[in-house]
Amino acid sequence: MSEYQFYDFLAIDRPLDKRQQAELRELSTRAEITATSFTNSYEWGDLKADPLAMVEEYFDAHLYFTNWGTRQLVLRLPLRLLDLTTAQQYCWAEPAEAYQSDDHLILNFTSSDEDADDDSIDRDGEGWLADIVGVRDQLAAGDHRALYLAWLFLIQGGEFGDEATEPPVPAGLGRLTGALREFAEFLRIDPDLIAAAAQASAPVTPQAAADPAELAGWVAQLPIEAKDTALVELLCGDGPTVTAELRRRFRADTGKLAENTVTSRTIGQLLDIAESLRS
Template sequence: MSEYQYYDFRAIDRPLDEQQMAELRTLSTRAEITRTSFTNSYQWGDFKGDPLAMVEEYFDAHLYNTNWGTRQLVLRLPLRLLDLETAQQYCWAEPAEAYQSGDNLILNFFSEDPDGVEDFDRDDDGWLDSIVDVRDQLAAGDHRALYLAWLFLIQDGEFGDEATEPPVPAGLGDLTGALQEFAEFLRIDPDLIAAAAQGSAPDASGAAADPARLADWIAQLPAADKDTALLGLLQGDGLAVTAELRQRFRADTGTTDDTGTTADDAAAGKPRTIGELLDVAESLRR
């Protein structure tokens, strides 16, 4: 096998309709296409579709992997759940960029193996499944993936050492499984993550898992807001409704303010410079 390329696309918020599936079929006669996915692999030749354009038009997540070390992850979220200004505090240049497409935000991550070593260590099937929960976490107001993407941008020292970090989300020292897979996929330096975690407070949003606290919060919601949420659920907008309610829970319980900066962020202290983070990471590595 001289070359191997794997493409995986997922429709999460809305299934594909018949016309969309037919349009996608024109891009590949071999791809496996369902109402929620498009997957294909190539040993010879190349895929003739444009992955970014496909995400903008049809899909909410995309993963690309090759045996020569190139990897790409693309996520699409409604702007009402994650705005461009917030995302671009962290993702503002290749290989971790954020941009607007219609009413959606596109996050595009691109990782190259500098050694160009062929990678056959894991089965690609299911890799996107292990990462895609990051999208739900972002939609719910958890910005740890954005901060990890910022670390990805600066880990090679391409930017000035005196530049300071963006707002530090809580919980960098206790990443979810999806966030760990996200960091591994992008090859983010574990020592750099550990260095950044030293300035990150514990994640207080874990309280959302406490049924009693969540029930108390729900009981205090205005009846009109509950009616609006139920209407959205019945109209098939459940994922967005859930994300918005999680964001509101984080705000109402003191986890985050209107700017997206958490109380735990402020407690983390003065923003560190890129040079300071890289020095701590090097110290941990040694």
């Protein structure tokens, strides 16, 4: 069996300019490079660059897939949309870590299973990032379910003390979006552990589109300084970030953000519930 590696990078908030695309071309002569993406696969050889450094410099999302069981997902968000303190309640160590790079938060998840036969699954990594990347928008909007799933991924191996308690439990774990389901599948998160965690997660129903009249009333009461700042940032090309921040602020001000639940369940109890469900 030959080795297979697949690299996929996406630029979401800002497209890559010609200079950046030229810099990326120096890293690979055969990669497919556009204003929003960098994609390459290898059966012999390797990418001659550090993927984390590429995310920190150029991209907002990265997926790495191999046929020997290693999978990696990296997401970059502006700190104004998701702060380090919040992220590190859930992701504090490998293989699910959060750290700061300049004015961005980096989430780095790595799933390794040498016994997995990823050479035989139906997909080779291509297109998987497009299916998963919606979790980034959800995180930017204040939905922390992906962070909680990452915490489950972190503790499912039993490497942390059974007496440690879980972080705040977001609503909606019993009704995951398609992107969250792909996220869980990619990281091989135990579905029974997700079901165990969902027992303390409040139900959530999909939010209807914001009523234009309600939005207009909310915008009218915003401070002039906030409106001016948003307009300047929009004109400077920060549209996706500004839009996400305003939507999250609107949802928070109007009570549309799903609340988290603080419980006293320990890691050991969750693992026991998951084992009971599995049995």
